[in-house]
Amino acid sequence: MFEARLVQCSMLKKVLEAIKELLNEATFDCSDAGIQLQAMDNSHVSLVSLNLRSDGFDKYRCDRNLSMGINLASMTKIMKCAGNDDVLTIKAQDNADNVMFMFESQNQEKVSDYDMKLINLDQEHLGIPETDYSCIIKMPSGEFARICRDLSQFGESVVISCTKEGVKFSAAGDVGAANIKLAQTANVDKEEEAVTIEMQEPVTLTFACRYLNSFTKATALSPQVQLSMSADVPLVVEYKIGDFGHIRYYLAPKIEE
Amino acid sequence: SCTQGRLDGFFKVL
Numbered sequence: 001m002f003e004a005r006l007v008q009c010s011m012l013k014k015v016l017e018a019i020k021e022l023l024n025e026a027t028f029d030c031s032d033a034g035i036q037l038q039a040m041d042n043s044h045v046s047l048v049s050l051n052l053r054s055d056g057f058d059k060y061r062c063d064r065n066l067s068m069g070i071n072l073a074s075m076t077k078i079m080k081c082a083g084n085d086d087v088l089t090i091k092a093q094d095n096a097d098n099v100m101f102m103f104e105s106q107n108q109e110k111v112s113d114y115d116m117k118l119i120n121l122d123q124e125h126l127g128i129p130e131t132d133y134s135c136i137i138k139m140p141s142g143e144f145a146r147i148c149r150d151l152s153q154f155g156e157s158v159v160i161s162c163t164k165e166g167v168k169f170s171a172a173g174d175v176g177a178a179n180i181k182l183a184q185t186a187n188v189d190k191e192e193e194a195v196t197i198e199m200q201e202p203v204t205l206t207f208a209c210r211y212l213n214s215f216t217k218a219t220a221l222s223p224q225v226q227l228s229m230s231a232d233v234p235l236v237v238e239y240k241i242g243d244f245g246h247i248r249y250y251l252a253p254k255i256e257e
Numbered sequence: 258s259c260t261q262g263r264l265d266g267f268f269k270v271l
Contacts, residue, residue, distance in 0.1 A: 044263045126268035157259070206259055234267055252262035 002030050002066050002092045005059035009088035009103065011221075011241065013079050018218035018239070018247055019048050020072045022211075027123045030066040030092075034245065038126060046211050047234075047250040049128065056244035058087075064094045069121035078114045092118075128250070133228040133236070134201040135162035139182065140193055141225040141239060145216035147180050152209035154178045157254055161204040162229060167197060171209070192223035203229045206254040212237070215249040 006012060019026065019037070026039045026048075034057075037050040054060040078101050082088060086103040102113040147169050151158050155173035162168075166183040188194045218239040219225075228236040234250040241247060 040264060043261075044265050045261055047264055047268065125271040127271050128268055208261060234264060250264060250267075252264045252267070254259040255262045256259050 001061065001063055001094060002090070003059065003061045004030075004035070004054075004057045004090045006088045006090075007058045008084075009079075009082050009086050010084040011244065012088060013082070013084070014218075014220045015050065015052075015241070015247065016072065016076055016079055018221060019050065020076055021214045021217055022046060022048055022249075023072055025069065025071045025119060025121055027121050028068045028070055030062050030068065032062050034060070039123060040126075041211075045208070045252050046214075047126070047128075049248040049250070051245035051247075052241065053243075053245045056242070059089075066092060066094065066096075068092065068099055069119040069123075070099075070116070071119055074116055078116055081112060081114060131228075131230060131233055132200075134199065134203045134230045135167075135228070136198040137162060137167050137195070137227040137229075138197075138224055139167075139195045139227075141216075141219045141222055143182070143195075144225045144227075145219045148209065148212040148216050151178055151180065152213055156209055157206050158209050158212060159204060159206050160227070160229065160235070161202075162197060162199060163202045164197070164199050167195075167227075194224075201231075203231055205229055205231070205235065206256075207235060207251055208254065211249075211251050215251070218247050218249075221247065 022041045029036045034054040035052040040047045082103040089102040092099040104111050151171035154171040159170040169180045171178050185194045215237045221241050222239040226238040237249040239247050
């Protein structure tokens with residue numbers, strides 16, 4: 001049987017927010033190590049990779065590996081019924097065709113349970129190659145969300161250009177052109193406010209705004225975001241999830257014709 | 258102008 005207990009169910013609400021714009025359904029692979037999800041969007045332009053380690057949960061039991069095919073709109077309906085401070089327990093029997101979500105209020109005076117049908121998804125498991133990235137940029141996640149939102153007013157694409165000096169985000173279209181430059185921060189009081197760049201080689205790549213904006217739905221999960229870039233390989237946008245693990249988005253660059 | 262690339266080919270099906 002599978003059972004996972006989470007004292008603050010807001011984390012799962014945020015995870016769902018972070019994936020439901022890109023994916024209609026997904027398989028949650030549960031094992032002793034934790035819960036993993038890996039899926040490409042319908043157009044095979046982006047991939048979501050979620051890893052929640054079992055030791056992050058308040059209680060975790062997984063006797064046999066279990067793949068739960070879940071319609072994310074259905075799961076969103078159920079998670080909307082939970083209060084942010086509710087204690088969540090997810091339960092499924094081995095080989096079950098349903099999964100149960102139980103929400104308990106902090107004072108345990110209200111207990112709700114929701115049974116959700118699982119769906120059969122024939123999803124491929126993909127191996128993500130180890131890549132040495134030419135540039136790794138760490139920056140406040142709110143700043144990245146702001147930049148993506150601002151630049152998407154100017155064009156469908158954002159050019160990200162990283163050098164030792166800093167990172168430049170650019171967009172151009174009918175209105176005109178926009179450039180936002182961020183330098184590495186010299187001194188910051190809080191680590192989460194820092195912009196840091198590790199650069200082996202300068203890189204310039206072009207990406208679709210629409211996907212970058214979808215990735216920023218994960219902003220609530222982490223104060224920092226990490227962008228990893230190399231020429232001709234997908235961009236990786238990573239948000240750490242506290243004690244649990246991470247959500248990573250891979251995005252294929254646009255190619256010059 | 259540029260076209261949107263795809264991820265097929267970058268990831269290996271296990």
